[in-house]
Amino acid sequence: MKTSRLTNIIIPLLFFGILWGCGPAPKKEDKKALVREYYQAMSDSDYAKVVGFFQDSIRFNEMDYNRTFSKSAYRDLFEWDSVFHPTYRVLEIEEKGDELHVSVSKKCERINFLHEGAFYTNEIFKIKEGAIQQIDVVEYVDFKDSLWAAKRENLMSWIAEHHPELDGFIYDQTKEGAIKFKKAIDFFKNRRDAISVQENISN
Numbered sequence: 001m002k003t004s005r006l007t008n009i010i011i012p013l014l015f016f017g018i019l020w021g022c023g024p025a026p027k028k029e030d031k032k033a034l035v036r037e038y039y040q041a042m043s044d045s046d047y048a049k050v051v052g053f054f055q056d057s058i059r060f061n062e063m064d065y066n067r068t069f070s071k072s073a074y075r076d077l078f079e080w081d082s083v084f085h086p087t088y089r090v091l092e093i094e095e096k097g098d099e100l101h102v103s104v105s106k107k108c109e110r111i112n113f114l115h116e117g118a119f120y121t122n123e124i125f126k127i128k129e130g131a132i133q134q135i136d137v138v139e140y141v142d143f144k145d146s147l148w149a150a151k152r153e154n155l156m157s158w159i160a161e162h163h164p165e166l167d168g169f170i171y172d173q174t175k176e177g178a179i180k181f182k183k184a185i186d187f188f189k190n191r192r193d194a195i196s197v198q199e200n201i202s203n
Contacts, residue, residue, distance in 0.1 A: 031100055031127050032093045038132065039090050039104065045082035047075060059134040076174050083178035084108035091120070100125040103141075113155075113185050114148045158191070159184045 034053065041049040051058065051071040058069040069077070086108035094101045102125060107118035120141040126134040152170070160167050166187075169180035 031095065031125070034127065034130070034132070035093060035100055035102055035125055036090050039088040043086065043088050045078075045085075047078050047082075050078065053132045055128070055131045055133055061134065061136040063137065079175040080173045080178040081108075083175060083182060084110040086111075098126065098128075100127065109182060109185065113189070114151045115144055116147065119143055155184060155188050158188055162191075163187055 038050065038053045041053070051074060054071065056070075058071065058074045060067050060069075086106055089105045090102060091105060092103040102123045103120065104123055105118045105120050111117075111119060120143075121137050122139040122141060124136040124138055125132060126136075156170055159169070163184065166180045166184050169177055169184050171177075172180065
């Protein structure tokens with residue numbers, strides 16, 4: 001009698017064990033999709049979604065410049081960048097071992113003014129347990145250093161002379177600083193446009 005009862009218990013357990021073992025294998029983590037979703041969230045300026053891709057800390061290494069943020073500390077920099085309405089495009093992704101090598105373009109109002117078009121970076125993503133552990137910017141591709149520096153210097157000098165209330169905007173990486181940066185660009189561009197129009201009228 002006891003043997004019969006044990007058989008009635010063991011056989012169903014074995015049956016379900018076999019079914020469980022033959023079930024679908026766990027899905028492989030899609031790291032490429034994660035990177036694309038991350039950059040879409042950056043383009044959408046969705047702070048909650050962006051920080052959700054990271055582990056406890058957010059680490060960016062840009063050439064020799066390394067920065068680590070807590071999720072709350074990252075908010076100021078994120079909000080600063082978002083004011084300029086950035087758009088990111090993933091151009092290429094290649095998986096190399098535990099790393100993803102990614103080519104990205106970025107454009108925004110600030111970059112369009114200082115660089116006169118998008119700039120391109122080569123980056124390395126390190127992803128662990130479904131979260132971004134670190135992003136390394138390893139190369140700026142065809143970056144126009146001299147143009148960027150000249151336009152930045154012209155903007156700062158002109159603002160210091162004509163709109164001193166905005167002076168220091170270039171170093172303020174907060175939302176308020178970004179708003180001042182945008183105002184500075186608008187003032188400077190309107191001044192340039194006005195000169196151009198006057199020249200055309202006189203001619």
